[in-house]
């Protein structure tokens with residue numbers, strides 16, 4: 001099966017389709033990642049806050065794959081923001097993952113109530129990058145004001161911004177801003193998981209009639225055509241599943257060629273309503289939690 005990759009703005013290659021593990025219970029994570037690696041995924045997206053880096057590391061160590069074949073991405077949680085704290089957060093994550101270096105480390109959220117700490121955390125990522133401990137650095141859930149502020153006062157432009165993007169919430173202005181700065185858009189909830197795994201209004205992308213019709217025309221599933229749409233639009237995707245059949249299904253997308261009309265019909269599904277948390281609403285008081293040592 002042919003796969004594809006993107007070049008980050010520092011020349012590092014990232015597989016275009018990775019494997020997410022948000023809400024994968026620790027006891028399910030090693031098996032899910034093992035299966036993903038068996039199927040052909042080479043990029044894993046985890047986070048200190050997911051509580052499953054150790055299990056991701058178990059799957060890596062038993063995979064038989066060499067470190068160079070893998071692209072490992074993790075995120076620093078807000079409780080570990082600050083220069084020294086974030087340097088130590090790298091040690092904790094790398095220790096649990098059982099690796100010497102990480103391919104991409106991103107700040108999980110902006111901390112608008114203490115942006116000074118967010119900037120200090122990013123300065124630590126710049127140091128880790130300069131020291132060769134991480135191959136690329138980036139951000140997540142950064143809105144235009146956070147991104148612009150960060151770029152104005154730091155030296156290394158983020159390579160990626162991991163944000164909520166699915167057919168029902170497309171953040172087109174933010175996508176354009178990222179692209180203007182050479183920042184790769186990385187879609188979380190790429191098949192719209194956030195539209196169906198919590199209670200809420202607005203419907204599930206999996207049940208969308210337009211997506212369903214396009215899927216049927218290609219003999220594929222709604223999840224598959226959503227992933228193909230992101231890839232065609234130049235976005236990195238990291239779908240999550242703990243089920244072997246879906247892990248394989250979500251990787252079997254590289255032969256889908258959506259027509260310009262199909263792509264624009266999917267672009268038109270945007271409802272402009274965020275389904276995940278408002279990035280500006282997170283504070284240390286509301287969302288802080290200790291990240292255990294390795």
Ligand code: NDP
Nearest residue numbers: 020021022140188189190191192193223239240241242246
């Ligand atoms: P996804 O869009 O990847 O959807 C995942 C959900 O869809 C799960 O409930 C999964 O259940 C189900 N599913 C997976 N494949 C299929 C399929 N083919 N057909 C039907 N249902 C399917 O949502 P996520 O929110 O998990 O986003 C993906 C990744 O992005 C995360 O795992 C995480 O790595 C990252 N992320 C980052 C965030 C951030 O703030 N930076 C926020 C949220 C996610 P099951 O496992 O039972 O198959």
